[in-house]
Amino acid sequence: MRCLSKSIKRKKNDVKVKVKVKSKIVNKRVKSKANPPSTPSLNFVCDIDTLRTLIKKNKVRVVDVRKRDEYLKGHIKTAASLPLAELLSNDDPESIINILNNLGISDDTLVVIYDDTFGALASRVAWSFKFVGHRNVALLEVTYDNWKKLGLEIERKSNKYSKVSHSIDIDYSIFADAEYIENAQNDTNKIIIDSRERLNFLTEHIPNSKNIPYTMLRSENSILRNPSELKRFIENRGIDLNNEIITYCGSVGTLSGLAFFALKTAGISNVKLYPKSFKEWKSLGKPKTEFKDANYWDLSAE
Amino acid sequence: MLNTILLTLAKSIDYDVLSSAKNKELETNEKWGLAEESEYFANKVKLYRQDKLNADEFRRFRLQNGAYGSRLNSEFSMIRIKVPGGDITPTQLEKVASLSESFSIGSAHVSTRQNIQLHWVQLEDVSEVFRGLAEVGLTSREACGNTIRNVMCSHFAGVCPNEPFDTTPYAKAIARFFLRNPICQNLPRKFKFNFSCCPEHGYVRIADVGLVPTVRDGVRGFRVYLGGGLGAASFIGHLLEEFTPESRLLSTSIATIRLYDRLGNRENLARNRMRYLVSEIGWEKFQGLLLKERILVEATISIPTRKSYDGFLNTGDLNNISISSTSTKSKITLPVINSNSGDTPYTRWLNTNVVAQKQSGYYSVYITLGAGDITSSQLRIFAECIREFSLEKKARTTPQQNFLVRYIKADQLPKVFQKLSGNGLGNPGANTIVSTVGCSGTTSCNLAITNSHRLAKEIQSKFLELNVDLDKDFVDSSIKISGCPNSCGQHEVATIGFYGGATRIGTSMVPIYTMLFAGSTGENGELGKAIMRVPAKKVLDVVLKIFEHFKKERTGNEKLNEWIYKISNGNGPGEIKNVDDMKNLLLPIIELPAFSTAPDFYKDYGTDTNFVAKTARGECAA
Numbered sequence A: 001m002r003c004l005s006k007s008i009k010r011k012k013n014d015v016k017v018k019v020k021v022k023s024k025i026v027n028k029r030v031k032s033k034a035n036p037p038s039t040p041s042l043n044f045v046c047d048i049d050t051l052r053t054l055i056k057k058n059k060v061r062v063v064d065v066r067k068r069d070e071y072l073k074g075h076i077k078t079a080a081s082l083p084l085a086e087l088l089s090n091d092d093p094e095s096i097i098n099i100l101n102n103l104g105i106s107d108d109t110l111v112v113i114y115d116d117t118f119g120a121l122a123s124r125v126a127w128s129f130k131f132v133g134h135r136n137v138a139l140l141e142v143t144y145d146n147w148k149k150l151g152l153e154i155e156r157k158s159n160k161y162s163k164v165s166h167s168i169d170i171d172y173s174i175f176a177d178a179e180y181i182e183n184a185q186n187d188t189n190k191i192i193i194d195s196r197e198r199l200n201f202l203t204e205h206i207p208n209s210k211n212i213p214y215t216m217l218r219s220e221n222s223i224l225r226n227p228s229e230l231k232r233f234i235e236n237r238g239i240d241l242n243n244e245i246i247t248y249c250g251s252v253g254t255l256s257g258l259a260f261f262a263l264k265t266a267g268i269s270n271v272k273l274y275p276k277s278f279k280e281w282k283s284l285g286k287p288k289t290e291f292k293d294a295n296y297w298d299l300s301a302e
Numbered sequence B: 001m002l003n004t005i006l007l008t009l010a011k012s013i014d015y016d017v018l019s020s021a022k023n024k025e026l027e028t029n030e031k032w033g034l035a036e037e038s039e040y041f042a043n044k045v046k047l048y049r050q051d052k053l054n055a056d057e058f059r060r061f062r063l064q065n066g067a068y069g070s071r072l073n074s075e076f077s078m079i080r081i082k083v084p085g086g087d088i089t090p091t092q093l094e095k096v097a098s099l100s101e102s103f104s105i106g107s108a109h110v111s112t113r114q115n116i117q118l119h120w121v122q123l124e125d126v127s128e129v130f131r132g133l134a135e136v137g138l139t140s141r142e143a144c145g146n147t148i149r150n151v152m153c154s155h156f157a158g159v160c161p162n163e164p165f166d167t168t169p170y171a172k173a174i175a176r177f178f179l180r181n182p183i184c185q186n187l188p189r190k191f192k193f194n195f196s197c198c199p200e201h202g203y204v205r206i207a208d209v210g211l212v213p214t215v216r217d218g219v220r221g222f223r224v225y226l227g228g229g230l231g232a233a234s235f236i237g238h239l240l241e242e243f244t245p246e247s248r249l250l251s252t253s254i255a256t257i258r259l260y261d262r263l264g265n266r267e268n269l270a271r272n273r274m275r276y277l278v279s280e281i282g283w284e285k286f287q288g289l290l291l292k293e294r295i296l297v298e299a300t301i302s303i304p305t306r307k308s309y310d311g312f313l314n315t316g317d318l319n320n321i322s323i324s325s326t327s328t329k330s331k332i333t334l335p336v337i338n339s340n341s342g343d344t345p346y347t348r349w350l351n352t353n354v355v356a357q358k359q360s361g362y363y364s365v366y367i368t369l370g371a372g373d374i375t376s377s378q379l380r381i382f383a384e385c386i387r388e389f390s391l392e393k394k395a396r397t398t399p400q401q402n403f404l405v406r407y408i409k410a411d412q413l414p415k416v417f418q419k420l421s422g423n424g425l426g427n428p429g430a431n432t433i434v435s436t437v438g439c440s441g442t443t444s445c446n447l448a449i450t451n452s453h454r455l456a457k458e459i460q461s462k463f464l465e466l467n468v469d470l471d472k473d474f475v476d477s478s479i480k481i482s483g484c485p486n487s488c489g490q491h492e493v494a495t496i497g498f499y500g501g502a503t504r505i506g507t508s509m510v511p512i513y514t515m516l517f518a519g520s521t522g523e524n525g526e527l528g529k530a531i532m533r534v535p536a537k538k539v540l541d542v543v544l545k546i547f548e549h550f551k552k553e554r555t556g557n558e559k560l561n562e563w564i565y566k567i568s569n570g571n572g573p574g575e576i577k578n579v580d581d582m583k584n585l586l587l588p589i590i591e592l593p594a595f596s597t598a599p600d601f602y603k604d605y606g607t608d609t610n611f612v613a614k615t616a617r618g619e620c621a622a
């Protein structure tokens, strides 16, 4: 098992040292002793060490998207609270900008987001930030539960940051709606990915979509497998890195948000999320592919 | 530099906390899997998808590697993981758990031939599952297709009070010897070995080669049964000779396979198992040919071949723990723990799921599953349980679609129960009729007509609700259900067996089961006899009616299986003397109400639409 090896990208002096950690996390890039540059950028997923360093240097806004009472029981040091529900209740671009402002996130603030739901909730929030034009946002490679188990820095105090003003620059290249999906259905260069579990997919899905269950994406210790594995999964499916991929899931774009980030780390450049997902698709009465010739649910021991 | 090392060390301690599989046991099982076969499979899938490999060729390749096509949907596969001898380690179970979670449906399935199956895996992910399996030494290679299937071994082998010796190493050596062996890569049809531990336990009469261990003049050996097997037409195996010394096990096996390979029917798909060859040329002739073939094999077998087998046998022996056991002269039945006191969940479990081993002070514990299904999280708990409580740190799959964990000390049993039952794994009834067997049926199999899988689960939960496990009269009886006549659910060796079909009642199609009586396993195993047909939704009522009359009419302490046996032979002790009496008793019960008033009776379990029998190519002989 390996964790994702990414971390701060530096323009110069990028010293790569392979640290072999006995356990699960190997191949980590270790930072040089040189002073870090003033505005590093994050690449989809942030590893533990990088986040700890950033926190110590006060160079990151950590966002906790669990429920508020969970946050109050303890959270990663310096983290601000943004329960996913709060974002979902107002997820038009202006409201999201407002949220960024209230969290003290300005255009060049590094943001690292975590949850306790294998990265799915964090992904949905991170995607929203990207959507309104925030560039430097990444998911923490582990869940809060794992962070805590590792005995890393947590605290209970509620963190508030002074309000800032974030610019708005909507990135429609990562967004899809029902109409977009409909047009993509018969386009061989566009691939629609359903990130729900296998049995849900078999039951019903958007016609012509393919299934990559979110359960395929994580590893034992990390919310995402290493990029080479993810890339292999995609290649096994005959998907080309140049294909455009649109992800969706059951209701609000969380599982598919995770898939969005997985595909990005695997090297697919053009990935879009259909945030309203299958729930909206069904409510619009759009066609579905159903599979009723087998009683597969009866195989589950749940 | 030193700093880095220290840091690394500190970190390694930290990060280990995240590893659920810390304190991994030394891997005690053999390595069956090969990582390169995964990549090879992935490439073949790509070629097939690009139309560079034709469908037939690809299908044969896929089956040889252990992946069946899923029901009416060729995008998905069922992967049959071989568990040679049924022997599996916690690390392997944990891997199965994570592979199921990632690529399958989050549950795994223990099969009637001790395999573990992952269903509805996308064809493109099959190679990933293979990769993971190889990491822990497992393989699905030759689990399907026309080759040597999983070699079965009684789950009591090594702990059974009546066994002359532990047959596990022999089962594994045979499995190891034939895996990837050129002599069995393209047989006329599949070929099955079953080892027992004693005359009672084991499925030796329904295999191509069934072996019962025995000792003569201090020499280990077997009674070898050939040409048995279940299917649309089933046969009981024939005894080759009174005694086959262990030194001739390999040559006898090779000779059988060579003979079958040469003479077996390659034309007629429906008659190409070895049992048809035996029945066509007659047992005496087959036997004569075989004994001659064996002489030939023994004269020509090369030293390296012999040595490789001996090597496999020795490693198998080393891998087994040995604890001195009380030697047994006369046959005794496996003692079950009897607590007598009341019917708390714990005592119910003790009564039916815990068996004393021949090693005094040690017990084996059954995990009763529902038709063999277990979730990934349950598998993980189970793996922990094995590590924590079993001296041999392994478990066995059983042909009743359950697990058995062995070498547990008496004082640990309450803790074992607590751990299991807290996670839905503490159901009682393993050695009684409660533990119903059901093949995959319409949940995944192309040939299925009925949802045998769900029916098995329905019956089991009804029995648990009715506390059937508490009643000693139902110990050693079984219900086994197949979704079509092919017998994957082994309905012909059940006390009460069922296989699925379809019929028309009035103007509607109805799922219906043929009920069989008095099948049995073991060295004296017999095939069940067909009694009558029962609509799917009436099966439970029929079974309960049979129970009711059994209670009324049996004599003395007769158990259900004994009573049923008498009836099927026309010697019923009460009013119901024979099969016809039984039919007359049950006919009123199987009457269906009019479709218009009760449409549900015309549907199968697990479906809310009207019943239709849909099947596709079965791939049972590709």
Ligand code: HEM
Pocket (backbone or CB within 6 Å): B068, B069, B078, B080, B111, B112, B113, B114, B115, B117, B192, B203, B206, B229, B230, B231, B232, B439, B440, B444, B445, B446, B447, B486, B487, B488, B489, B490, B618, B619, B620, B621
């Ligand atoms: C004509 C085709 C088939 C025949 C004659 C056949 C026959 C059998 C028989 C007799 C067994 C039983 C056990 C034993 O020998 O001890 C068995 C096992 C089994 N079969 Fe089939 N089968 C066929 C096709 C299939 C198909 C298409 C599937 C589903 C994909 C399937 C799934 C199973 C399963 C799950 C088992 C359990 C045991 C194992 O692990 O091998 N079978 N088969």
Ligand code: SF4
Pocket (backbone or CB within 6 Å): B439, B440, B441, B442, B445, B446, B447, B448, B449, B452, B482, B483, B484, B485, B486, B487, B488, B489, B618
């Ligand atoms: S018995 Fe029939 S329905 Fe059941 S698994 Fe075998 S072929 Fe399929």
